[in-house]
Amino acid sequence: DAGVTQSPTHLIKTRGQQVTLRCSPKSGHDTVSWYQQALGQGPQFIFQYYEEEERQRGNFPDRFSGHQFPNYSSELNVNALLLGDSALYLCASGSLAARETQYFGPGTRLLVL
Amino acid sequence: GENVEQHPSTLSVQEGDSAVIKCTYSDSASNYFPWYKQELGKRPQLIIDIRSNVGEKKDQRIAVTLNKTAKHFSLHITETQPEDSAVYFCAATEGGTSYGKLTFGQGTILTVHP
Numbered sequence: 001d002a003g004v005t006q007s008p009t010h011l012i013k014t015r016g017q018q019v020t021l022r023c024s025p026k027s028g029h030d031t032v033s034w035y036q037q038a039l040g041q042g043p044q045f046i047f048q049y050y051e052e053e054e055r056q057r058g059n060f061p062d063r064f065s066g067h068q069f070p071n072y073s074s075e076l077n078v079n080a081l082l083l084g085d086s087a088l089y090l091c092a093s094g095s096l097a098a099r100e101t102q103y104f105g106p107g108t109r110l111l112v113l
Numbered sequence: 114g115e116n117v118e119q120h121p122s123t124l125s126v127q128e129g130d131s132a133v134i135k136c137t138y139s140d141s142a143s144n145y146f147p148w149y150k151q152e153l154g155k156r157p158q159l160i161i162d163i164r165s166n167v168g169e170k171k172d173q174r175i176a177v178t179l180n181k182t183a184k185h186f187s188l189h190i191t192e193t194q195p196e197d198s199a200v201y202f203c204a205a206t207e208g209g210t211s212y213g214k215l216t217f218g219q220g221t222i223l224t225v226h227p
């Protein structure tokens with residue numbers, strides 16, 4: 001039973017560029033949430049997807065957008081990258097239908113230069 | 114929205130001692146409280162969780178207690194071992210669902226000295 005997977009593991013971009021991060025949820029899970037974890041901080045909620053719709057959104061600008069596909073996998077897109085976007089981006093999957101708790105993927109470490 | 118405060122920010126104990134980490138939350142509607150352990154460079158891993166219909170839950174050396182009236186919950190680790198060294202995060206979900214938005218505390222760096 002595969003757990004939550006994310007790709008890529010590491011990424012280096014320059015200011016102004018755009019980035020796409022990917023997440024595959026744990027088998028049987030139907031929700032995908034994205035979190036940003038800056039160094040030394042707790043994860044901050046970006047948004048959650050369920051049934052291909054954004055279900056909840058945190059306090060992040062519109063530069064952060066996402067998508068969920070019919071197979072429940074998800075993408076996080078960040079446009080016009082800023083230095084402050086450098087962080088570990090974590091994906092967590094859960095199950096709304098089964099009311100199952102969330103499990104995190106290994107994360108993508110993004111460095112913006 | 115929900116706000117979670119976590120204390121202490123760092124905790125240093127000797128192997129075999131107990132460790133206690135405390136969190137308070139603001140949203141009285143929250144009723145699901147997970148704890149995550151994060152080792153350096155790794156993902157947060159769920160170690161224990163509690164729902165508001167339960168006051169205490171134990172899993173071997175780990176226990177969590179919840180006081181809904183005071184809106185605080187605590188993680189207790191007994192007989193600590195060096196491999197318990199990590200950053201621990203408490204969290205709460207808005208609306209009380211286990212699958213909803215998690216609001217995290219600031220984290221506690223636990224160091225267990227051999």
